[in-house]
Each structure stands twice: as C-alpha cells, then as structure tokens.
Amino acid sequence: MASERYNAPVREKHWQAVWAERQVFRAKDGGKRPKSYVLEMFPYPSGRIHVGHSRNYTMGDVLARYKRAKGFNVLHPMGWDAFGMPAENAAMEKRVHPAKWTYENIDVMRAQLRSMGLSIDWDREFATCDPGYYKHQQKLFLDFLKKGLAYRKSSKVNWDPVDMTVLANEQVIDGRGWRSGAPVEQRDLTQWFFRITKFSDDLLDTLSILDKWPEKVRLMQANWIGRSEGLLVRWALVPGTAPKGSKELEIYTTRPDTLFGASFMAIAPDHPLAKAAAKDNVELAAFCAECRRSGTSVAALESAEKMGFDTGIRAVHPFDPNWHLPVYVTNFILMDYGTGAIFGCPSGDQRDLEFARKYKLPVIPVVMPKDADPATFTIGETAYTEDGVMINSRFLDGLDTKAAFEAVAERLEKEKLGRKPVAKRKVNYRLRDWGISRQRYWGCPIPVIHCEACGIVPVPESDLPVLLPDDATFDVPGNPLERHPTWKHVPCPQCGKPARRETDTMDTFVDSSWYFVRFTAPHADTPVNAKSANYWLPVDQYIGGIEHAILHLLYSRFFTRAMGATGHLKKSLKEPFAALFTQGMVTHETYRTRNGQWLLPAEVQVEGEGEHRKAVQIASGQPVLIGPVEKMSKSKKNIVDLDDFISQFGADTARWFVLSDSPPERDVIYTDVGVQGARRFVQRVWRLAEDCAEKGAPSGAPRPAVFGPQAEALRRAVHKALNGVSHNIEGLRFNVAVAQIYELANTLQAALGGDDEGMPWAIREAAELLVQMIGPMMPHLAEDCWARLGYNTLLVDQPWPEPEAALLVDDTITIAVQVNGKRRGELTIARTASKDEIEAAALQLEPVVRAMADRPVKKVIVVPQRIVNVVG
RNA sequence: GCGGACGUGGUGGAACAGGUAGACACACAGGACUUAAAAUCCUGAGGGGGAAACCCCGUGAGGGUUCGAGUCCCUCCGUCCGCACCA
Numbered sequence: 010m011a012s013e014r015y016n017a018p019v020r021e022k023h024w025q026a027v028w029a030e031r032q033v034f035r036a037k038d039g040g041k042r043p044k045s046y047v048l049e050m051f052p053y054p055s056g057r058i059h060v061g062h063s064r065n066y067t068m069g070d071v072l073a074r075y076k077r078a079k080g081f082n083v084l085h086p087m088g089w090d091a092f093g094m095p096a097e098n099a100a101m102e103k104r105v106h107p108a109k110w111t112y113e114n115i116d117v118m119r120a121q122l123r124s125m126g127l128s129i130d131w132d133r134e135f136a137t138c139d140p141g142y143y144k145h146q147q148k149l150f151l152d153f154l155k156k157g158l159a160y161r162k163s164s165k166v167n168w169d170p171v172d173m174t175v176l177a178n179e180q181v182i183d184g185r186g187w188r189s190g191a192p193v194e195q196r197d198l199t200q201w202f203f204r205i206t207k208f209s210d211d212l213l214d215t216l217s218i219l220d221k222w223p224e225k226v227r228l229m230q231a232n233w234i235g236r237s238e239g240l241l242v243r244w245a246l247v248p249g250t251a252p253k254g255s256k257e258l259e260i261y262t263t264r265p266d267t268l269f270g271a272s273f274m275a276i277a278p279d280h281p282l283a284k285a286a287a288k289d290n291v292e293l294a295a296f297c298a299e300c301r302r303s304g305t306s307v308a309a310l311e312s313a314e315k316m317g318f319d320t321g322i323r324a325v326h327p328f329d330p331n332w333h334l335p336v337y338v339t340n341f342i343l344m345d346y347g348t349g350a351i352f353g354c355p356s357g358d359q360r361d362l363e364f365a366r367k368y369k370l371p372v373i374p375v376v377m378p379k380d381a382d383p384a385t386f387t388i389g390e391t392a393y394t395e396d397g398v399m400i401n402s403r404f405l406d407g408l409d410t411k412a413a414f415e416a417v418a419e420r421l422e423k424e425k426l427g428r429k430p431v432a433k434r435k436v437n438y439r440l441r442d443w444g445i446s447r448q449r450y451w452g453c454p455i456p457v458i459h460c461e462a463c464g465i466v467p468v469p470e471s472d473l474p475v476l477l478p479d480d481a482t483f484d485v486p487g488n489p490l491e492r493h494p495t496w497k498h499v500p501c502p503q504c505g506k507p508a509r510r511e512t513d514t515m516d517t518f519v520d521s522s523w524y525f526v527r528f529t530a531p532h533a534d535t536p537v538n539a540k541s542a543n544y545w546l547p548v549d550q551y552i553g554g555i556e557h558a559i560l561h562l563l564y565s566r567f568f569t570r571a572m573g574a575t576g577h578l579k580k581s582l583k584e585p586f587a588a589l590f591t592q593g594m595v596t597h598e599t600y601r602t603r604n605g606q607w608l609l610p611a612e613v614q615v616e617g618e619g620e621h622r623k624a625v626q627i628a629s630g631q632p633v634l635i636g637p638v639e640k641m642s643k644s645k646k647n648i649v650d651l652d653d654f655i656s657q658f659g660a661d662t663a664r665w666f667v668l669s670d671s672p673p674e675r676d677v678i679y680t681d682v683g684v685q686g687a688r689r690f691v692q693r694v695w696r697l698a699e700d701c702a703e704k705g706a707p708s709g710a711p712r713p714a715v716f717g718p719q720a721e722a723l724r725r726a727v728h729k730a731l732n733g734v735s736h737n738i739e740g741l742r743f744n745v746a747v748a749q750i751y752e753l754a755n756t757l758q759a760a761l762g763g764d765d766e767g768m769p770w771a772i773r774e775a776a777e778l779l780v781q782m783i784g785p786m787m788p789h790l791a792e793d794c795w796a797r798l799g800y801n802t803l804l805v806d807q808p809w810p811e812p813e814a815a816l817l818v819d820d821t822i823t824i825a826v827q828v829n830g831k832r833r834g835e836l837t838i839a840r841t842a843s844k845d846e847i848e849a850a851a852l853q854l855e856p857v858v859r860a861m862a863d864r865p866v867k868k869v870i871v872v873p874q875r876i877v878n879v880v881g
Numbered sequence: 882g883c884g885g886a887c888g889u890g891g892u893g894g895a896a897c898a899g900g901u902a903g904a905c906a907c908a909c910a911g912g913a914c915u916u917a918a919a920a921u922c923c924u925g926a927g928g929g930g931g932a933a934a935c936c937c938c939g940u941g942a943g944g945g946u947u948c949g950a951g952u953c954c955c956u957c958c959g960u961c962c963g964c965a966c967c968a
Contacts, residue, residue, distance in 0.1 A: 014920090224885085224886095225885065225962085228884075228885065228963085229884095229962095229963055229964080232883090232884065232885095232963075232964060233964080235964090235967065237967075237968085239968080260968080261967095262968060263967090275968085339966095340966090341966040341968095342966080342968075343967070343968090346967045346968075347967075347968060348968095351968045353968085354968095359882075360882090360966060360968085361968085437968090439964090439967055555962085555963095559963085559964095669893090669905090669906070670893045670894065670907080671893065671894075672894075672895095675893095675894095677893085678893080680893095682907060683893080683906090683907070685907090686906065686907060689920095689921095690906090692921095693921090696921090736897095744894075744895085744905090744906095745894095745895070745904095745905085747905080747906085748894085748904065748905035748906070749904090749905080750905090751905050751906065752904075752905060758922095823901085824900090824901080825900075825901035826901090827901085827948085827949070829949090830948065830949045830950095831949095834901095835901070856935095859935095867948090868948065869948090870900095870948050870949075872900065875901095876900040876949080877900095878900080878949060879948090880948050880949095
C-alpha cells in the first residue's frame with residue numbers, strides 16, 4: 010500500500026520542464042500525419058488568470074493532447090488580444106504606460122498558463138499590440154482599402170462628451186457613458202468602415218454548411234444578418250402638399266400584399282423629406298429635434314411612446330390616384346433601415362395599429378384567417394399578422410398572402426412613375442457595415458494620411474508599420490494621438506506638402522479577426538504565408554465563450570472572405586472555423602461587506618449549511634453578505650486565483666475539476682467540496698497506479714493465453730471504458746468521460762483483490778490504459794503514473810490505445826423483460842439468441858408468469874439485445 | 882413583442898437512435914481502521930407500503946401517438962439566453 014502522497018505542485022513543475030526541454034508541442038507544417046488545428050479564443054491580458062479562465066484552455070488542451078495521441082499533427086497556439094481600453098484606463102488611473110501595463114500582465118499570465126501544463130507551441134506566441142503583428146494588420150487594411158472593402162463615411166455615433174470618445178452601443182448604459190456617467194450625445198462623425206455587407210448573402214448562406222457549430226450560434230448570426238425580401242415602392246406626392254423639389258417618397262415593405270390596408274405613411278425624423286418639410290415648419294422642426302434627443306439607446310427606445318407629427322404632405326396610393334394618405338414624421342422609423350420610410354397598415358402590424366388608434370386613422374382589415382367569415386372579421390386590439398386570405402383588397406380578394414405579394418409586385422413593376430417603374434424587388438439586411446474607428450491610443454493605427462491637396466493617401470507599404478508614439482500622455486480625456494504634439498504631422502507621401510496622419514485606431518475586434526491565420530506562420534514577413542495557411546486552415550476546433558457568438562465570429566468570417574478577395578487567403582477557404590464549441594462559465598458565490606465592498610472568496614470564511622450558511626470576513630471578523638452565484642469576474646471579485654489554486658492543489662486538480670460534473674457547454678459552480686473531490690481523485694489514481702505496479706505483472710510481461718472469468722470481466726470493463734472515453738472526448742462530453750474513468754477506477758480497485766488466472770496481466774493492462782485515458786485531462790499525474798508503472802518513456806509520446814473489438818461485445822447479455830410495458834424481470838441469454846429463443850425463455854420467467862396470472866399472451870415484442878415486452 | 886434553449890433524487894448530472902430512469906460524483910447515514918482525528922476503505926440510499934418476497938407511484942403540469950415515452954406530437958406553467966420600434 011502506498012503511504013506517501015502525490016506532491017502535485019512539485020511533480021507538475023518537473024514534467025512541464027521535461028516537455029519544454031523536449032519541445033514535444035512544437036508544431037511543424039506538413040508531414041504524413043493529418044493536421045488538426047485546435048484553438049481556444051485567446052485571452053485579453055487583463056492582469057491575472059483565475060480558475061474561471063482555465064476551463065476554456067483545459068477543454069482545448071484535452072482535445073489537443075488527445076488528437077496528438079491519435080496521430081494528428083496538432084497546432085495548438087496561444088497569444089494575446091492585447092489592445093483595448095483597460096490598458097488606457099490603467100494609464101489614466103495608475104500613470105503607467107499602456108504598453109508596460111499590457112506586457113507585464115502578459116508575462117504574469119503566460120507563466121500562469123504554463124503552470125497549467127497546456128500543450129501549447131509557445132514559439133508561435135504573439136500579442137496583437139506587437140508592431141510585428143499590427144504591421145501586417147495595417148497591410149491588410151491598405152489592401153481592403155484598395156478593394157473598396159474599407160471606406161470612410163459619415164455616421165451617427167454615441168459620443169461621450171466627458172471622455173471625448175466614441176462609445177460602442179454596449180458602452181452606453183441608460184443613455185450614459187459607462188465610465189464618465191455623462192449623458193451620451195448622438196454625433197455625426199466621419200468614420201472608417203469595413204464593407205461587411207458586401208458578403209451579407211454569403212455570410213448567411215454559408216451558415217448552413219457549418220454543421221459543427223451550435224445551432225444556437227448559427228441562428229443568432231442569421232438573425233443578426235436579418236435578411237428580408239420585400240419591395241421598394243415609389244409613391245407620388247400630391248402637388249402643393251409637398252416641399253419644393255419633393256415629388257415622391259420611396260418606401261420599403263415586406264408586405265406589399267397589405268397595400269390596400271394602408272392608412273398612413275411614416276418617415277424617420279432624419280429622412281430628407283422630413284428635413285425639407287421642417288424648413289418651413291417650426292413645430293415640425295422642434296418635433297424632429299425632440300426625436301433625435303431621446304436617442305437610440307435600448308432604454309430610450311423601450312420607454313419612448315410612439316409619436317407622430319402630420320407633415321401635411323399627402324402621398325398618392327400606387328393603385329388609386331384618388332386615394333391620398335397623410336405623411337407623418339414618427340419617432341419609431343429608423344433612417345438606416347430600408348429607405349427610412351414605410352406605409353402603415355394598421356390591421357396587419359401591431360405597431361401601426363397602435364399608431365392608428367392614437368391618431369384616429371382608419372383600420373382596414375385586408376388579411377383574415379383562412380376559415381374566417383369576411384362579413385364579421387374585424388380587428389380589435391391585436392393586428393392580424395399571420396398569412397391568410399385577402400379581403401377588402403380589390404383585385405387581390407380571395408388570394409392567399411404569397412400570391413397577393415406576387416400579384417402586387419408584378420403589377421407595380423410594370424407601372425411607371427416618371428420614367429421608372431413604381432416598384433422593384435429588394436432584399437434588405439439588418440446587418441450594417443462595421444465601423445472600426447476608435448478615438449483611442451491603445452489600438453492599431455489606421456495607416457492613412459489626410460492631405461488637403463491629395464485627399465486620403467494610404468501610407469506607403471514601405472513605411473509600415475505606422476508605430477504608436479511611445480510618449481503619449483494620458484492625464485486628460487480625449488484621444489492621446491490627436492493631441493500628441495508631433496506624431497500626426499507628416500508630409501504627404503504623394504505631394505510632400507504638410508499633411509496629417511489619421512489619428513483613429515482600429516476597433517480591437519479587428520485584431521482578433523485574423524489572429525488564427527497569423528498563428529499558422531507567426532514569423533512570416535507578409536501577413537500570411539500561403540503554404541502554412543493552406544496547410545493548417547481552417548481551425549478544426551474552436552472553443553470559446555458564447556458571448557462572442559455574434560460579433561467576433563461574424564467579423565472573423567468576414568475577414569476570411571475579405572482576405573480571400575485581397576489574395577491573402579485562397580478563395581476556396583470559405584469558413585475560418587470548421588467546428589465551434591461554446592463552453593460554459595465557471596461561477597462562484599459573491600461576497601460583500603455591509604457597506605457594499607466586494608470580497609474575494611479567499612478573504613471570507615463560510616460556515617454552516619443551507620439556510621444557516623453564514624460568512625465572515627477573516628481579517629475583521631465582520632459578517633459578510635452572501636450574494637448570488639455569478640460568472641467569475643474581476644469586478645465582483647468572486648474569483649479564485651490560479652496561482653493560489655495550483656500551489657495548493659496542483660494544475661491537474663484544477664483541470665479535473667473544471668471538466669467534471671457539469672456538461673462543458675453549461676456553467677459549472679465552483680465549490681470547495683467539488684475541488685476536494687477532484688483532489689481526492691488525483692491522490693487515488695496515484696495510489697492505484699502504485700498498487701497496480703505491485704500487484705500487476707511487470708511491464709512487458711507476455712500476455713497469458715487464458716484469462717479466468719474475473720480477469721476477463723476486468724478486461725471487458727477496461728476496453729469498454731476506453732471505447733467510451735475515446736468517443737466522449739471526441740464529442741467534447743468531458744463530464745461523461747470523467748464519469749467513465751471514475752467507474753473504471755472503481756472496477757480496477759475492486760479487482761485488485763482477485764487472484765484469477767491471468768489477473769496480474771489484466772491488472773497491468775487496466776492500469777496502463779487508465780493512465781493513458783487520464784493523460785489528456787491530467788497530463789502531469791498521468792506522466793508520473795506512467796513512470797511508476799515502470800516505463801522510462803514519456804506518456805505524452807504514446808499513441809492513443811485502441812480497444813480490442815472482441816472485448817466490446819459480450820457473449821451473454823442481460824435484457825429487461827416487461828409485461829404490458831412494466832419491467833418485471835430480466836433475462837440473461839446468449840447475445841446471438843434468436844427471437845424465438847428469447848421469447849420462449851422470457852415466457853418461462855417466474856415474474857412474467859406471475860404478472861400474467863392466467864391471462865392469455867396476446868403478443869410478444871422481442872427486440873434482440875434490447876428488450877422483451879409481453880402483452881397480455 | 883419576435884426567436885431559441887432548458888425543466889430528471891438533497892445537489893451537479895447520466896441515459897447511443899423510442900427499449901431496465903437515476904450511471905458517475907458531491908452531500909448524507911451506518912460500519913471498519915485509529916488512543917483520537919485526518920486520510921483511507923466497506924455498506925446503504927428516488928418516494929411510499931411491507932419483516933421479507935414483492936407491490937404501488939415517479940423525469941415541471943395535463944393530454945396524445947406507441948407493445949413501450951425522460952426521449953416524439955399538442956396545450957399550459959416555470960427558468961434562462963439572444964434580438965428588439967427592422968417596416
């Protein structure tokens with residue numbers, strides 16, 4: 010019996026050094042083995058790694074190690090998503106340069122990740138703030154610019170007047186800047202954009218081939234792209250009612266079938282027609298200003314009452330020159346969707362209905378359910394938005410919704426207003442082009458120069474990278490690049506006259522949109538090495554949080570296409586990530602003092618159970634409020650530091666814990682007892698390996714010709730477990746693989762007492778296979794046990810074992826026997842038994858006879874190898 | 882409002898493809914070892930009835946399909962997530 014304990018922290022350091030020295034995880038292009046690119050979303054270097062972060066990397070590492078053992082040439086890299094606001098905030102608050110802050114964090118976090126024993130090829134590491142990375146990003150930008158995939162336009166932005174910066178929508182909370190708390194203004198700014206909408210259809214259509222992506226993510230992306238098919242319809246304006254020069258109004262509709270239910274037109278406050286009309290109408294101008302002020306934040310939209318202002322303008326119904334409809338400016342029409350104008354059909358749209366009721370506009374039912382009576386069908390408080398049969402619609406009456414759509418489209422396409430047709434079909438998208446300008450210092454400079462004479466001039470490629478100045482100041486709000494005394498002043502590359510650098514930097518989502526490409530050749534002097542990219546891409550398994558389901562993944566998909574269009578990637582590479590897995594978070598209780606200060610779990614002592622649980626602050630003895638379980642985050646301090654954890658329990662315990670119990674896509678709650686369980690198992694495996702080394706046959710012992718029944722049973726259990734664990738790792742069902750390993754450990758431990766024929770050999774085999782199975786999950790422990798079993802090779806170099814097929818199927822099996830669907834007994838019978846044999850045996854079973862009493866057997870269902878159901 | 886997912890013991894969860902529900906783990910109870918504790922090992926356990934054999938009930942609720950439903954279909958309840966004036 011082993012009496013010592015496994016000293017995880019010490020042994021883990023040892024094995025990490027061995028792996029590093031042998032460079033076992035270095036990936037090389039090419040070779041005979043099939044490739045596998047395993048990638049976890051790279052971290053932002055925020056400071057330190059906590060146990061919450063570790064789950065993502067552990068899952069990727071299990072897969073990477075498994076694939077390696079399976080004979081794949083594995084690429085498993087790591088880097089840093091290193092540009093971004095937190096570094097600048099630190100610069101403002103702590104007077105430390107963003108670069109220094111970032112690189113120091115990287116040093117700390119790299120050491121922490123290394124201590125997890127990840128099978129990373131560290132030679133490929135880079136940070137997106139390295140000039141050696143962003144240089145190539147600037148080159149990509151210039152190529153996008155050339156191809157028209159990058160452009161400048163004026164657009165509305167959220168402007169924080171205190172921090173003097175543009176805010177993303179997520180950074181606006183209740184209409185206020187998330188940092189400054191100042192009310193956010195809407196401003197028109199000229200910004201840089203990527204033309205993601207050029208690929209709208211492709212981005213949508215290709216979702217269907219991403220069969221290894223979660224359905225949920227594909228759906229979210231499809232909704233985000235938001236394709237709709239409709240009709241652009243031009244309405245003439247009644248002369249005399251419209252401002253000079255305004256003769257028509259173009260609207261977008263997906264429901265042209267409801268055209269005869271129209272009772273008003275609605276346009277956005279920023280619509281050109283609204284602006285023109287407001288010139289001569291003070292009240293209207295005031296109304297438009299009011300609409301703009303209420304903003305576009307979510308909160309504002311939710312609370313805003315639907316309001317309209319009758320401009321006095323009248324529009325002519327396309328099918329009836331005598332039918333005139335009022336044109337309202339409203340606060341609920343968006344200028345940047347469709348044409349910023351609609352016709353309102355109150356009976357077919359809830360929002361239009363509410364508007365019509367408020368302004369006493371007609372409500373004409375035009376669609377009714379198939380079985381309704383047109384004489385009695387009316388619209389009450391709810392619009393009828395389903396498909397149905399047309400009524401009150403002249404030539405459409407009696408048609409179904411789809412046919413009516415077509416009929417209207419066909420007629421209006423032939424009608425002429427002026428010289429052009431009244432209507433044309435139009436596919437519309439919710440997706441907008443991607444605004445990438447940020448008025449920040451800590452980002453990739455946009456490599457263009459503004460010249461009064463030449464306009465926008467790209468920085469010559471030979472001048473790349475456009476480096477960030479080291480001596481920026483962060484003591485006042487605003488863009489440090491803009492106020493830097495010299496940086497932006499440069500001669501125009503074309504005419505040589507004084508010109509000005511672009512001081513906007515790129516959204517950090519740009520950095521993370523192609524890093525996975527760069528990993529395939531991180532030292533290449535062009536952005537991409539075609540040979541390496543072609544070899545490694547696409548990423549075979551991508552793992553990360555669901556919070557990136559839309560933006561990051563969509564942007565990366567765009568980049569793959571844009572890089573294809575600019576010749577950096579081959580065009581046949583449609584998708585960057587062949588398989589995607591979104592893992593759940595690690596959550597933890599939160600703790601606060603009476604005055605609302607967050608406390609680390611390490612600062613808190615918790616006692617009692619259930620409702621009697623109480624917590625006190627260790628340092629002060631003061632009571633602590635136990636808050637809800639939430640995702641581990643720095644801001645709420647409900648984190649367990651990885652260094653603390655590893656020095657206490659070791660990396661393998663952390664890895665095992667985050668893989669156990671909860672399905673990987675679901676959240677797992679961090680609890681001390683859960684960790685104890687993982688730690689106990691680490692020790693148990695270690696002792697078990699020792700015991701097996703003692704009681705099992707020596708390594709390399711010849712396989713006995715005959716196994717007794719117990720040894721045979723053990724072997725069957727082991728090979729079945731191996732089969733199950735292999736499948737479950739491949740399917741990323743780590744929690745089930747863990748359970749099967751537990752089960753095997755139990756079986757093996759129980760078998761240690763047996764002295765059956767061939768048992769020592771079976772025990773050795775079982776121990777070896779068990780150790781190999783835990784290898785991807787607890788690699789240090791497995792390596793240690795491998796050595797204890799008498800090997801001087803490295804486990805990490807061993808191929809993944811294959812189960813013996815003969816041991817996976819049993820000769821005799823036990824199947825359940827039901828009477829009228831209720832389980833009454835079981836039957837142990839040869840696996841190959843025929844239906845008749847099974848039926849005969851089942852009918853003789855004592856519990857079956859009893860349950861049937863004297864009723865006649867009506868029918869017997871026999872599903873060989875599964876079940877018997879006697880119906881009586 | 883629209884779209885989606887989920888609901889299984891005290892707890893986390895398992896159950897291939899409609900075929901023995903509750904694997905495995907945690908917590909719990911009893912026992913062994915120990916002067917004692919820790920650690921470790923063994924045993925028990927969905928609920929109810931019964932001394933036991935065994936019987937009844939049981940996967941959010943109700944209904945349906947089926948020889949058979951946690952799994953498929955319908956209705957409802959609850960929880961979570963995404964989008965949200967998208968025309």
